[in-house]
Amino acid sequence: xxxxxxxxxxxxxxxxxxxxxxxxxxxxxxxxxxxxxxxxxxxxxxxxxxxxxxxxxxxxxxxxxxxxxxxxxxxxxxxxxxxxxxxxxxxxxxxxxxxxxxxxxxxxxxxxxxxxxxxxxxxxxxxxxxxxxxxxxxxxxxxxxxxxxxxxxxxxxxxxxxxxxxxxxxxxxxxxxxxxxxxxxxxxxxxxxxxxxxxxxxxxxxxxxxxxxxxx
Numbered sequence: 001x002x003x004x005x006x007x008x009x010x011x012x013x014x015x016x017x018x019x020x021x022x023x024x025x026x027x028x029x030x031x032x033x034x035x036x037x038x039x040x041x042x043x044x045x046x047x048x049x050x051x052x053x054x055x056x057x058x059x060x061x062x063x064x065x066x067x068x069x070x071x072x073x074x075x076x077x078x079x080x081x082x083x084x085x086x087x088x089x090x091x092x093x094x095x096x097x098x099x100x101x102x103x104x105x106x107x108x109x110x111x112x113x114x115x116x117x118x119x120x121x122x123x124x125x126x127x128x129x130x131x132x133x134x135x136x137x138x139x140x141x142x143x144x145x146x147x148x149x150x151x152x153x154x155x156x157x158x159x160x161x162x163x164x165x166x167x168x169x170x171x172x173x174x175x176x177x178x179x180x181x182x183x184x185x186x187x188x189x190x191x192x193x194x195x196x197x198x199x200x201x202x203x204x205x206x207x208x209x210x211x212x213x214x215x216x
Contacts, residue, residue, distance in 0.1 A: 023062045026051055027074045034078030034126075034157075035136055037085070044132055048164035050182065055165075056172025057179055064169050068161055075157035079122070079136040083149055086140025110134030119148055123156035 026047060033042040048071060054060045055067050062070070096104060113131050114121045125135040139149055171178055178185065 023060055023067065023070065027070050030071055030074040031078040031081075033133055034075050035080070035082030035085070035133070036078070037082075037133065037137060044129060045127065045164055046185070048161060049168040049185070052165035052168030052170075053172040053179065053182070054168075056169045057176060064166075068165055071161045071165060072157055075126075075161060076153055079153045079157065082133070082136030083140040083144075083146075083153075086137035087143060088140075089137075090141055106130050106134050107138065110138045114138050114142070119144060119152050122149070122152035123159060126156045126160035 029042050029047065030044070032038075033044045051060070051067060051071070052064070055062065055064050060067070110121075110125070110131050110133075113125060113128070114135060117124055119139075121131070121135050122139060125131040136149075136153070139152075
């Protein structure tokens with residue numbers, strides 16, 4: 001049990017992942033987080049940022065072109081997998097019972113996000129944890145036109161990977177000393193990433209409370 005806990009902690013630690021797992025493990029994690037429903041808890045945004053930073057400082061054995069193309073491919077394939085899963089599972093996904101690796105409320109959150117932004121949720125949602133995982137699945141559930149899905153998928157992955165990975169890379173080139181403050185960078189990115197989710201949940205709670213008062 002102790003070894004399992006340590007493995008989970010390592011999986012959630014992007015610095016440890018990059019140092020010990022390297023390029024291929026990062027690719028696998030990006031693929032899982034962008035399309036497999038149990039990958040919602042994996043680090044995403046800050047993993048891409050740190051991958052770019054580590055690449056600039058020669059802490060991983062790939063150049064920036066290989067890194068970006070690998071991450072781009074993983075992000076695109078992950079969304080295709082999520083779309084296929086949602087297309088096959090359909091409404092049954094909303095009836096699935098909660099478990100350690102599946103939470104129905106996250107599907108509902110992705111549904112609300114999708115209804116608010118439409119197909120562009122697949123682009124905007126790339127920068128929102130949890131939504132990033134479930135948005136392509138829900139697109140499959142509602143059977144979004146596949147040609148549109150391909151466009152949103154590739155466009156979203158290109159923007160997501162380019163912005164985060166290249167930001168880390170060029171910051172590492174210009175300010176290599178930033179590696180000594182990487183913990184603060186990660187904390188800041190986590191706060192920024194989860195802020196939209198916190199606001200959404202707060203608004204939902206306030207809306208539900210008002211609805212109950214109106215019923216009474």
